[in-house]
Amino acid sequence: MEWETVIGLEVHVQLATASKLFSGTSTEFGAQPNTKANIYDLAMPGTLPVLNAEALRMAVKFGLAIDAEIGKTSVFDRKNYFYPDLPKGYQTSQLDFPTVGKGQLVIDIEDGSQRTIGVTRAHMEEDAGKSLHEDFHGKTGIDLNRAGTPLLEIVSEPDLRNAREAVAYLKKLHSIILYLGISDGDMSQGSMRCDANVSVRPKGTTELGNRTEIKNINSFRFVEKAINIEVQRQIDIIEDGGKIVQETRLYDADKNETRSMRSKEVANDYRYFPEPDLLPIVIDDAYIESVRATLPELPDIKKQRFQDQYALSEYDAMILSSDLSTADYFEEVAKACGDAKLSANWVMGDLQASLNKYEISISENPISSEALAGLIKRIKDNTISSKIAKTVFEAMLAGEGDADSIIESKGLKQVTDTGAIEKMVDEVIANNPAQVQQFKEGKEQVIGFFVGQIMKASQGKANPAQVNQLLKEKLSSKKK
Amino acid sequence: MIELGLAALSRALADGEFSSVELTQAYLQQIAQENSDLNAYVTVCEELALSQARAADEARSQGNAGPLTGIPIAHKDLFCTQGIRTACGSKMLDNFIAPYNATVVENFIKAGSVTLGKTNMDEFAMGSSNETSFYGPVKNPWDRSLVPGGSSGGSAAAVAARLCAGATATDTGGSIRQPASFTGITGLKPTYGRVSRWGMVAFASSLDQAGTMTQSAEDAAMMLNVMAGLDLKDSTSSDTAAEDYTKDLDKPLAGLKIGIPTQHFSEGLNADVEKCIREAIAEFEKLGATVKEVSLDNSHLSVSAYYVIAPAEASANLSRYDGVRYGYRCKDPVNLEDMYKRTRSEGFGTEVKRRIMVGTYALSAGYYDAYYIKAQKIRRLIKNDFQKAFEEVDVIMGPTSPHTAFAIGSKNDDPVTMYLEDIYTIAVNLAGLPGMSIPAGLVNGLPVGLQIVGKDFAEAQLLNVAHKFQQATDWHEKSPVK
Incomplete structure (x- = not known):
């Protein structure tokens, strides 16, 4: 039987506010345990929440970016459960009236096609603290530094049909979040966390199968692996005549398997009810418009502009626009050197390869946009060939200076003096009579041999176009 | 001097009749004498009180005294007090010392008041007799075999027994008004949001409201002046401007329209209590008010x-x-x-x-x-009932409680009977309105309270109405203290 996979993602994004969702404590990362927790964060009796206006602004900004309905009246609720790192015994979240309602985003699939994925909702909630099980001799340590950090939980519709689409969705979300500057989106630090709801059904049917929720997927790569492994597990069970238990499963990246955490049937009844310590948040059109005015150019718009303004291919425009820092860098290079196509090739090609190799991000890139533009200019004005340019680029990466000084100090300037090239051509022809004879006999591909010899003699600096032209002229004249 | 009310003490301190230290010592002496039996205080802050009194006298000598400077008060033991235990009547918090002050506490410190201690209460403010306290029941100063009401029984008994000039308290379903009624004092529950809840240990967040327990409406107005106002630390605190609650105290009541809810004079109301209440309302008519019956259909x-x-x-x-x-x-x-x-x-x-x-x-x-x-949904209906009534009348009056104080231990076996204690007061919390209980007579030597309910943020009017009554009568001056 052919199976269809149905996936919905719940993504928690840590909002990059200076302070927590309901208290003035700093959200700084990495401090000593419990030093970033004030009396509210500790749930001292008598303390009360005050909503962080910046968190609201960020949530609305996200909503506008995915073209979502913005809740004019949104309500916080208490989600009740006991856990030692949940100080109040309830999480303040949003249930029936989230700040961000139905929206959508367009994902780019590797084959170049696009799909629109529905976003059900996005709501604000506070993060819990951390339970530390090591170093306490059988006891548990509690660190409440993270408790109360604002999260935006973004829930997708079950519109995704395979693991690659799920990754594409996550990447688009990541891209938008970074564009908006509402989170650092760092999955390895937990600033962006993903739970996947996965089910399978016979292809062609519409009823949803029993789903499992996979938790603890903390990289794009693991999202793909975890979903694939879970889909296979489900198909195997059903094909063996079994049934899928609706449950929460944990992804173990080391073993590349999912395993049962707890059954949904015995899961908590969270007893949600409206948070009486906070009034409903009422926002008006003026507020929404003021937030809209701060929206940056978003990835899809930028991609289209790159195609229109720089005549880039759709693929190149998509790659360059998916990351804001890369897009900005590309535009700076293109503007400074005046050649968008070459700029795009260099940014996506040699530069990206080097960044990957050294595992650094574009913002940590040692080659400034002016420096890369300087190199491209020298290619354009024929000072160096594209091949020599790679040598210069490596030297720039090694911190040896800008393109001009490297070309100068290493004597890499291309030879374009016709007299000098002619001299080399004559010498090579004179020294290789056997090959000249072959050429005369019609074996024209031997010309490559001559080019190689000349480039070698010139240490690559001879202008290849000129070399080719002169060789053809001189050898052809011998034919007669 | 401790027999005087807060306003009178304020004037006496201003006139230099005695110092705050002398006054504080007098209260501490009375507490030492009475509290082991009454159990009104769970914590007495003798040293703190005396040092605050000395600071108040010093401030006064430099001309920096306000109306509450040097006035010894007590806080219900659910207002967090930095460095002083806040136990909320519970074993759970028996060892809890808050690292911060409630806004209410902070406001009294800023006003230069003296903190005598923390008063006993029903555990987490859940009770109508002060019998659920981990620290044992409070006795009613009028008859020590009776309850003082609850949950603010400690604050009520402390004021009635002249163990403080005034006390803070809270009211979630009647916890200020019912004990005020049982102990013959003036209790004020302001509009929800009028006084900050920051630092008040929460019972029911959408109903809890801090207020005052004093001898008179004038005293209450002076305390409310210190307590009321917007607090950005409490998102439910109101930005409706606070007023000087003493300024309208003497306004004549001519033309005041009083509503009498039919439902509050029905089955279950003690006949003698009803008689007191009707007489009190007749007194208002003498003061120029008119009376009409209103219906609170969903009460x-x-x-x-x-x-x-x-x-x-x-x-x-x-x-x-x-x-x-x-x-x-x-x-x-x-x-x-x-x-x-x-x-x-x-x-x-x-x-x-x-x-x-x-x-x-x-x-x-x-x-x-x-x-x-x-x-x-019922809460909304109840609010609507009041709104409808307030289209026709200015204030609503009736009994605070269907009867006078009952015996300690007499209602412990039946929670529902205890819950019905608050039958006249609870709707006011559900509607978020301001309400008062003022002494309106005695039945068999025990105080009866008249409840006065006002429109949202009409505290100044409530206090005016109560004050004029107290100018014309002396029920609020009756005291169990010989």
């Missing part, structure tokens, strides 16, 4: 709705008492579940546990709509 639903909403909120509010960070923790827990179960079983008293269970049930899947949502 019979108020106790039921309240006992869904308040426990529901409480069940979440009390989840933080888990033994993890502060407060009581059971001995030698074997694992997390054991710690939760025993900490909460051992740390909470019976009534608190009962309400947590009721609230948890009302919020649980499958029952939420039938209980919580329905109760919220």
